[in-house]
Structure formats: C-alpha cells, structure tokens
Amino acid sequence: MPLWLVAVETRTKFSNSNISLLTNRGFASSSSPSNVKHLKQIHAKLIRNGGILDILTAGKLIADIAVSNPSNLDYAKSVLTRLGYPPNTFMWNSMIRGYAHSPIPREAIFFYHQMLEKGFSPNNYTYPFVLKACTQLMDLNLGLGIHGTIIKRGFEDCDVFIQTSLVSFYASCGSIAIARQLFDRSPERDVTSWNALIKGYVRSNRHMDAISVFRAMQDRRDVQADEITLLGVVLACTQLGALEMGSWVHAYIDKNCVKVGTSLGTALVDMYARCGSIDVAMALFKGIPERDVRTWSVMISGLAINGLASEALDLFLEMQRDGIDPDSVTFTSVLSSCSHAGMVEEGLQILGKMGNFYKVEPTIEHYGCVVDLLGRAGRLDEALGLIRRIPLKPDVVLWGALLVACRAHKNVEMGEMVAKEMLKLDPYHCGAHVFLSNVYASTGRWAQVEQVRSSMKEQGIRKPPGSSLIELGGDVHEFLAGDRSHPQTSEIYMMWDEISRLLSLEGHVRSTNGVLFDIDEEEKEQALSQHSEKLAVAFGLINTRQGAAIRIVKNLRVCDDCHSAMKLISKIFDRLIIIRDRCRFHHFKDGSCSCSDYW
Structure with a gap:
C-alpha cells in the first residue's frame, strides 16, 4: 500500500495537535512577514514529525498559506504539488479561493480545470470562488459556462452563497436583467445578495433602481443594511443629485448607529458636495476622525466644482500640513479648480511641480486640465x-x-x-x-x-439627448429636451410661457452662441425654450414652496441661453437655483451665477 494512503487511513498521533497549532495561531487572516515566517516554521515541523502526511493537517496548512497573502500563493502551490499524495477537494478550493482574490484570478480558473481533469468533484464551496474569479475577470462567456456546470451539477437552487455569487457576477458584467431574475428567484437573500444587486444597478447607471432595491430592503425584517449597502445607495444619490434622499440615508445611518468609517464618510462628503450642499459637506469632512488621501481629494474636488477655487487651494495646502501626500486624483481636482476660476499661473506652477517636487508624474488627464485652463483664458x-x-x-x-x-x-x-x-x-x-x-x-x-x-x-x-433631473419628495423626475411625457406637461409648458413673458419684460434676448458647437445644445435654435433644464425649473417652481431652492442635474454643459435665463429667473422668483452640469455647479441667485460667467 502507498505511503500516502497509509497516512490518510491511519493518521498520525500528531494530527490533532498539529491542526490545533495552525488554528490557534490564526494565520489564515494575517499577511505580515513574521506570520508567514511562522507558517514556514510550522511547515518544517510538520515535515519532521510526519504531520504533513495527514491530509487534514496539510489541507489546513495550504489553506492558511493561500489566503494569508496573494504573494504567498506560489508557496502554497509548491506545498500542494510536493505532498506525495493527491490533494483533496478542500485543498483545491483553498487554491481557487486564494487566486480568486489575487491580482491573477485567471489562475483560479486554471486550478478549477485541473481539479476537474484529475477527477475531483467540485462542491458548493468551490463555485462561489470560481464565480468570484469570473467577476474579477469580467468574462461573461466564461461565467456563462460555469453557470451551466452549476445547473448541471444541481447546485444553482440549493446554496445561498452560489446564488449570491451568480447575482454579483451577472450584475458586475452588466447583465443586470439576468442578475435581477436570479435575485427574485432566490428563496434566501442575505445582505450580500441585496448588496450585489444594488451595486449592479449603480454600475449600470440605473441609480433609481438601486434606490428602489434599497427601499424594498427596508421592508424586510430578515436583513439589515450594512456599510457596503449604504455605500452603494449613497453613490446612487450622488449621481442623481438626490439631496433629499441622500440626507435621508445619512439620517438612517445615524439612527441605526452604523459605524461611519473612512470610506462611508468620504462617500457622504462627496454626495453632499455633488448635490450642491457644500457647507454640509465641509462640516462632515471636518468631523471624520481618520481622513485619507481620497477624503481630502473628494473635498477639494467638491469645492472646485462649486466654484470655490481659493478654498480648494487652501485645503490642498492644509492637506499637506496634515501630513497627507497628494496623489494623482488630488492634482486633477486642484488643476480643475484652477481652470474653473481662471487661475492660470497657479495652475501652471502646480503642473510644473508635480514631477520634481511632489513625485507624481502628470497623466494625460492632468495635461487636459491645463489645456482647459489655458483655453478658457x-x-x-x-x-x-x-x-x-x-x-x-x-x-x-x-x-x-x-x-x-x-x-x-x-x-x-x-x-x-x-x-x-x-x-x-x-x-x-x-x-x-x-x-x-x-x-x-x-x-x-x-x-x-x-x-x-x-x-x-x-x-x-x-448626439446624446439633453437630460435634466430634479428631485421632489424623494422621487427623481427626468426631463428630456422637448419632453411631453410628464403627467404635469400642460402645467409645465404653461409655466414656461409665463416665465418667458417675464424674461422678455426683463429684457432677455435669446442667445444662440451655441449654434457653432452642438455639443452643448439639445435642439435647433427654435427649440431653445424646450431645453431640459428649463422644463425642470418650471416643474420646480410649480411644485415647491416659495423660497425653496431648486436643484437640477444636467447631463450636458449648460448652454449660453439657459445660463442667462436662469440668472434672471433666480431674480424674478427670488429663488436659489442650483444646476450641476457635466463640468461644474452653477449657483444662481439674485440675478448672478457663482461661476461669474466663466464656464
């Protein structure tokens, strides 16, 4: 009888103590060099005392090495190949798991195929890791094949982790309709399943659907939103410019005592800044105890797009005094700030110092900011x-x-x-x-x-159609140029006719400067009055109380005519009108704009 078979059948007298040694040290979750050194010491001890011949002990060792750090996967592979006896399913799963979470997830697929070729049957623990690798690779065809095998082996409807992994895979690869079908069919849905669907909707730019899923989640008693859930929902609110919904999510976080770490805190700062509530964003930013480079960059960017260039540069300096080194994203925010404010010399100086002083090599994006800076000037x-x-x-x-x-x-x-x-x-x-x-x-x-x-x-x-979003009562309404699909269409156009009359009395003359460059126009010259942001502001004036701010998110650059009209509308109706176009914010108040007509 082969030595390895004898060892497996009889085990060694050291088996239990060896497994205890591995378990008690808790190396599986550690990646420090000292703990990897300990794993190697244990490996040597197992070889000396014969414990490596015990399949359970060897399996635990391989698992600990494989998941300790991606850099140790070659070591785990060498242990696996030198066992002297065939690895079991647990060992294959450990290697697949390690590679699925590594920078080379393709190796996880390789080990899966090796496992099949050598006659081992995958179990319900195998496929979540294989699907994780497919998700990392964003390989839809590969995942479809794996899904077919899962169905063939009867695992699709019997394991919540596989179901969740399938939802996450399809959602990440853009097949959100399939992800939703699988989600709706799942008899058990844990928080990871809900998170996968929310994240998928956000990736697919279906932000209202992401919020709808979150609302449905609130009606369930068997699941509680976690930080990952809230990160996805806050991002959806950010993209929609849905300040009311975003504020409600923030209140939900406080009410449910959800720990606000650096990631969630940064997301909330970004949400408030990109919804035009820059004062709240700054207050929240100052209250985050641990601010990393991304937190600082988000706040600098928020100040920049809201037209507060001097404040953005001051924060850039404060960041460095606080011991945080700026990165590539930070410089994009700073240079963009200079561009929006016409601070040409400051921007050129910052670009000149990036490589030599800050040790950050300028990218094409940074040069684009400076081209924009010079061009605007x-x-x-x-x-x-x-x-x-x-x-x-x-x-x-x-x-x-x-x-x-x-x-x-x-x-x-x-x-x-x-x-x-x-x-x-x-x-x-x-x-x-x-x-x-x-x-x-x-x-x-x-x-x-x-x-x-x-x-x-x-x-x-x-050319892409112009679109404007406006939030009312927690619901987001979308208007396209010339849109007549809204239930209040008649009232909206009647309101705009009245606005046009009042604009004429103020001496407003339609501007057609945008005709030479159609990228910031949505319709022909005769359709200027039907631009999406004009319909949105008419809707806002009808449905909000006197004095309430009107917030609009536009997918294109605001045209000259809409910009001049909004300034007068803010004066005529005594309203603060905040429009976020694809470049920046415009805060219209008392007949003027925060951009000082420099956009």
Missing part, C-alpha cells in the same frame, strides 16, 4: 503648444478640451484642425462631426456640410 496657442510638446500621445479628450475653447473664443480655423485630429483618433466622435458641420455651415460651405451629415447618418452617429 483665451490662450489657445499656448494650449496647442502644450499638447504638441507633452511626452504622452494626445488622446481625444485632450483635443476635446481645446475644441471647447475654440468654440468659446470663436477660433474657427484652429477648431477645424482640432476636430480633424479628434476624428483621426475617434471617427465616431459626435462633437467633432457636429463642430465641423456647423463651421462649414457658418461659412456657406454647404457641400461639406452635407458630406459631414451624410457620414454621421451612415455611421449611425447621434
């Missing part, structure tokens, strides 16, 4: 010169920053050149096509206009 030649001398290959976003500046400063010649450069990189870029079409139209080059428009039609290129 009208220094187009300098912006173009920067693009041509940077050590990185310019991408479509970098050229796009200059294209926006060319539109704003009516530099048609440079804009035409930039648009063509963008189309070399992305032939389907809508903004570049529309810019060229409008440039040609403005100079009477109708044959070229037709050529561009025909090309767009053939390639199926369409």
Whole structure:
C-alpha cells in the first residue's frame, strides 16, 4: 500500500495537535512577514514529525498559506504539488479561493480545470470562488459556462452563497436583467445578495433602481443594511443629485448607529458636495476622525466644482500640513479648480511641480486640465503648444478640451484642425462631426456640410439627448429636451410661457452662441425654450414652496441661453437655483451665477 494512503487511513498521533497549532495561531487572516515566517516554521515541523502526511493537517496548512497573502500563493502551490499524495477537494478550493482574490484570478480558473481533469468533484464551496474569479475577470462567456456546470451539477437552487455569487457576477458584467431574475428567484437573500444587486444597478447607471432595491430592503425584517449597502445607495444619490434622499440615508445611518468609517464618510462628503450642499459637506469632512488621501481629494474636488477655487487651494495646502501626500486624483481636482476660476499661473506652477517636487508624474488627464485652463483664458496657442510638446500621445479628450475653447473664443480655423485630429483618433466622435458641420455651415460651405451629415447618418452617429433631473419628495423626475411625457406637461409648458413673458419684460434676448458647437445644445435654435433644464425649473417652481431652492442635474454643459435665463429667473422668483452640469455647479441667485460667467 502507498505511503500516502497509509497516512490518510491511519493518521498520525500528531494530527490533532498539529491542526490545533495552525488554528490557534490564526494565520489564515494575517499577511505580515513574521506570520508567514511562522507558517514556514510550522511547515518544517510538520515535515519532521510526519504531520504533513495527514491530509487534514496539510489541507489546513495550504489553506492558511493561500489566503494569508496573494504573494504567498506560489508557496502554497509548491506545498500542494510536493505532498506525495493527491490533494483533496478542500485543498483545491483553498487554491481557487486564494487566486480568486489575487491580482491573477485567471489562475483560479486554471486550478478549477485541473481539479476537474484529475477527477475531483467540485462542491458548493468551490463555485462561489470560481464565480468570484469570473467577476474579477469580467468574462461573461466564461461565467456563462460555469453557470451551466452549476445547473448541471444541481447546485444553482440549493446554496445561498452560489446564488449570491451568480447575482454579483451577472450584475458586475452588466447583465443586470439576468442578475435581477436570479435575485427574485432566490428563496434566501442575505445582505450580500441585496448588496450585489444594488451595486449592479449603480454600475449600470440605473441609480433609481438601486434606490428602489434599497427601499424594498427596508421592508424586510430578515436583513439589515450594512456599510457596503449604504455605500452603494449613497453613490446612487450622488449621481442623481438626490439631496433629499441622500440626507435621508445619512439620517438612517445615524439612527441605526452604523459605524461611519473612512470610506462611508468620504462617500457622504462627496454626495453632499455633488448635490450642491457644500457647507454640509465641509462640516462632515471636518468631523471624520481618520481622513485619507481620497477624503481630502473628494473635498477639494467638491469645492472646485462649486466654484470655490481659493478654498480648494487652501485645503490642498492644509492637506499637506496634515501630513497627507497628494496623489494623482488630488492634482486633477486642484488643476480643475484652477481652470474653473481662471487661475492660470497657479495652475501652471502646480503642473510644473508635480514631477520634481511632489513625485507624481502628470497623466494625460492632468495635461487636459491645463489645456482647459489655458483655453478658457483665451490662450489657445499656448494650449496647442502644450499638447504638441507633452511626452504622452494626445488622446481625444485632450483635443476635446481645446475644441471647447475654440468654440468659446470663436477660433474657427484652429477648431477645424482640432476636430480633424479628434476624428483621426475617434471617427465616431459626435462633437467633432457636429463642430465641423456647423463651421462649414457658418461659412456657406454647404457641400461639406452635407458630406459631414451624410457620414454621421451612415455611421449611425447621434448626439446624446439633453437630460435634466430634479428631485421632489424623494422621487427623481427626468426631463428630456422637448419632453411631453410628464403627467404635469400642460402645467409645465404653461409655466414656461409665463416665465418667458417675464424674461422678455426683463429684457432677455435669446442667445444662440451655441449654434457653432452642438455639443452643448439639445435642439435647433427654435427649440431653445424646450431645453431640459428649463422644463425642470418650471416643474420646480410649480411644485415647491416659495423660497425653496431648486436643484437640477444636467447631463450636458449648460448652454449660453439657459445660463442667462436662469440668472434672471433666480431674480424674478427670488429663488436659489442650483444646476450641476457635466463640468461644474452653477449657483444662481439674485440675478448672478457663482461661476461669474466663466464656464
């Protein structure tokens, strides 16, 4: 009889003490070098006393090594391959688990296939780890195959962990409809299942659905929201600009005594800042006991997009005094702040110090912020010169920053050149096509206009529709340009007619400056009055009390006409109107805007 079989059948007299030794030290959750050293010492002892021949002891050792740290997986593999007898299912699962949580999840799939090839049957503990690897790889086809095997082996409906893993996998890969079907079919749903679905909806930009799932979760007595749940819901509120809902979630956190760690605290700061409630964001930021670089970066970014550039730079300096080194994200926020405020010299100085002083190499995103900074200030030649001398290959976003500046400063010649450069990189870029079409139209080059428009039609290129969101009573209402689908459509258009009359009395003349660059227009010139944010503000004026702030989230840049109209509306109706467009916040009050018309 082979030595390994004798060992498995008879075990050794040291088996129980060896397993106790491994368990008591608690190495499975530790990754420090000293504890890895202890594991190696125990491994050596097991070899000396024969304990390594005991399959249970060896399995515990492999498991502890595999999950201790991804860097130890090669060591775990070497122990597995040198056992002298076939590994059992527990050992295979340990290796699959370790690799599934490592930077190389493909190895988990390799071990799964090895397990099958060597005749071992996976159990219900195997598949959550295999699906975790598929999720890490974002490989839908691979996961579909695994799902088929799970059904074939009869595991799909008998294990809550497998069901949760399937929901998480499909949700992460964008197949949110399948994830929802699996979730609804699950007889048992733990908090991880709910979290997977909420996270999937957020990833799919279906933020209202994420909030709806959270609300449904509140009706259940068998599950309690945890920090991961709340992180997902807060992020959904942030994207929607749903301050009322976000504030309710914050109150829920306080009421249920949920511990607010750095991650959740940072998410709440970001939510308040991106909903335009910058004072609450700052107060919350100051109350977080442990602030990491992301917390500081989020607060700096919040100040920047709300037009508080000086405060953002002051916080940047305070961050360094507090001993926190800025990272790449921090510099994006700081440079963006300089751009929105026209602080050209300050921005150029910060870019110049990034590599040498801060030891953070500028990325294409940082150069894009500075191109935008120079472009907004009208220094187009300098912006173009920067693009041509940077050590990185310019991408479509970098050229796009200059294209926006060319539109704003009516530099048609440079804009035409930039648009063509963008189309070399992305032939389907809508903004570049529309810019060229409008440039040609403005100079009477109708044959070229037709050529561009025909090309767009053939390639199926369409500009994104303008959309505005406004929250009322915990519900988010969406308006598209020219929208007539809302139940209050008649009242909304009647209200806008009255607003238009009052605007005319104030001397408002419609601005059509955006015609030369269609990226920030939603309709033709004659449809200016039906822009989505105008419908949203009319809805807000109808449905909110006098003096209440109106908050709107816009998916595109606010056009010149809407911007000038909102300033007057804030004065006429004595309202604070806050609009978050895709670039920044505009706080309209008493006939003026926080951006000082520099956007």
